[in-house]
Amino acid sequence: MAEQTASNKPVVATISLAGCFGCHMSLLDIDDRIVQFIDLFELNKSPVNDIKKFTKRAHVGLVEGGCCNDENVKVLRYFRENCDVLVSVGACAGNGGLPALRNKMPLQECLVEAYLDAPTAELGKAIIPYDEELPKLLDRVYPCHEVVKIDYYMPGCPPSAEVFWDTLTSVIKGQGFDLPVELIKYD
């Protein structure tokens, strides 16, 4: 368990990997409850507050997006090691989602199409970008649970603000993640 924080608030962390940030937008869609959120939780590493490195262990980590490159994998593992409970959020984290559409094609074909044969590519001069600073693409897009152990899933593209809110507040109430079916039924 994470060490008790001074304020004794549960620590939450969030991250966006190969996602569109839509899941994060949905989290912010809790509207004015954001004020309550700050009262109830302590936010550690997250794109929302721009904390880059964990400064303490988190109780709950929310992951948006799957893994499309080696950096995603490293970050996801870093998250896994620093969160007690890791939640796979949204269709991309859970199944690969839209980015995984490329999984049907060999990676090389995608790269050629995007960089070499693109209408805007300068003939004969275009290259597939590469630099040590740039992440390397994986052979396919992986859902998070194929890379690390995932404890819970929040389905949806994105899951609604209510789902985020109910999930996080159930944690506080110690109710676990039993969400009403109506909130996560999509058909």
Next chain:
Amino acid sequence: MVRMKNQIQSIAEKYSNDRTRLMDIFWDIQDLHGYIPHKALRVLEESLDISTADLRETLSFYHFFHESPSGKFNIYLNKDVASQLKGHEAIYAAFETECNCKFGSVCMDGTFGLFETPCIGLSDQEPAALINLVPFTNLTPQKVKDIVAALRAGKELAALVEQYGYGDGANQQIKTMVCSNIRQLGPVFGEKISTGEGLAQSLKSTPEQVIEEVKTAGLRGRGGAGFGTGMKWSFCRAAKGSTKYVVCNADEGEPGTFKDRIVMTEYPEQLFEGMAIAGYAIGAQQGILYLRAEYKYMQDYLEGKLKDLRAKNILGQNVLGKSGFNFDIRIQFGAGAYVCGEESALIESMEGKRGTPRVKPPFPVEVGYLGCPTVINNVETLAALPYILKNGGSWYKGFGTEKTPGTKLLSVSGDCEKPGVYEIEFGMTVREFLAMVGAKDAYAVQVSGPSGECINAQQSLDRKLCHEDLSAGGSMIIFNKDRDLLKYMRYFMTFFVEESCGICVPCRAGNIVMRNNLDKIRAGHANQEDLDNIFAWGQIVADTSRCGLGATSRNPIVSSFKNFPDLYKKLLDEKTNPLYDASFNLEASVEDFDRALKEQNQIGRNVHA
């Protein structure tokens, strides 16, 4: 084009432009053209008054129908477990070499199409293949070479059937290599009975009395579910409606099962007579034999038998002089889909649709074929009826056990000395069974096919084959201790993945999850959690599926784990950090990217170079 249009129109007219006869129409078109051309659908659209989309919906469901030009000779090699146990790999390679094309494609000059198919009902004489639906059994690489060479040289397919498995080829209507391989007959099918005796006896009683007799016999369905036959009939008799049907389920798709094949070859009269008895009992005038396409080689033979029976007035008007009782039978072919053995999917298929199981209730006894009350029984169930009605229900009840009376035909294949069909009395122990078939070092037995149970042979010697203990549906595949059991369990899971009709999401997706997790286990990348995951998914699939396929698809893994836990446990990965997934390999997953850079970014232009 005009010619094709006329041809298609006359095929549709042959079936009175009746859209429910779509399966027959597609078969006729394919027999004519080698495939079902898109243009033909355009014609059917008008003749049958259904959209091309609806036509394709049915067409695309069945794996024996081709939508694009196929080979002059289409070779379907059995890829099932019984074939794998007898050297499938070498035969597979031989066909690819000799035909000069890969499985799943048609060779350049269009002579050969190579395809794989699950169990074709020849497990006792594998490896086997169907060439234009003609069975070729006990294949060796040399035989493959000879067959392909002869066909290439223009020899007739029929001329290649040289040895005759049934009746020495004396019967002009069935010249086939397929052997019956009956190893042992019991008190029922071993009895000599003359055609019509059981039916004549029935016709002396009222239909209600016939149903009572079948109830007294304690006969339970031999198609797998084991429902009381007499009970099923009484429901159907009581159901409202003046038109009722008797359907014989001859889809025999459970891998490893072939006993219905033997009944249809050796006891066709008893089978058809049994259908007539059922017809009399429930008040039906029409019987339909739904026969899997894999058994098309029996078509002329069975049609011939039906003709003989009509001549003897066992079928036809006022059957055996019973005024007012008219009954006849037609044969309906399937086109390759295991799920069509499920009774409501079978009805959908007979109505010219995809084989999607229906939501039950209502059950077919109330709302069945064309909406009419319908009794569906397995081949073996129906063929036992003449014996029961001739000798009486209590005679039959005297065999077997208290709760499972009677005898059972077992289809035995795999690692044993005497594969073939055996009639046994229910209650036989596994020990007696193994001795009977000559399985000296049996390790595991797949009882009742993949949807049944994989038992540990040595630990189950005293278990009894009957409903109250080890339910024996017909298929018995034996594995000796040199076999990699999980490899075959994996095949069975793939079988369910491929044969799921797809209407229930848990079955469509869950079978894949279970299969992939099994792969992970076999690769040594799984931990206890992955194993638990399989069982959790298995439960969801079983609880939420519409039909028996989904209800049982977890069985290969669940039963082999129950009976051979060590096979799984020794493969679990205890070392990798449990927070990481051991099957994910970062180095390997960026190899494609490195290769793409190297191959596409020419030297000098690569920023990194």
